[in-house]
Amino acid sequence: VQLVESGGHSVQAGESLRLSCAASEFSADDYAIAWFRQAPGKGREGVACISSISRPTTFYADFAERRFTISSDTARNTIYLQMNNLVPEDTAVYYCEADPPKSWLACQNYYNDDRFWHSWGRGTQVTVSA
DSSP states (O other): OOEEEEOOOEEETTOOEEEEEEESOOOTTSOEEEEEEEOTTSOEEEEEEEEOSSSOEEEEOGGGTTTEEEEEEGGGTEEEEEEOSOOGGGOEEEEEEEOOOSOTTHHHHHTTOGGGOOEEOOOEEEEEEO
């Protein structure tokens, strides 16, 4: 599957952004897609994950739990990441990734390890100024 991220921008702390991940193909009842991010000089870390494998599932990193929301629009083959109350530490390139091992536990087990995700886009830059 091919993925294209968009929606990244430069914003002030406290503002919001909605990132989009457009997928070339999408099975409404059999997908798992995760958002990762990579800050300068750091490794890639998991942000949020959404899956429809066996049952609808969402999973968030601790820092994203109360500020970010992941959602899907299967009619548009698109996954969204709504990010509210942004802080400078959220500055990073954000990537969406797909094709993990097929399991209803895919999000829980792999949301923070991009070695298990086999498709990803080029990323979209988010910059948050204090």
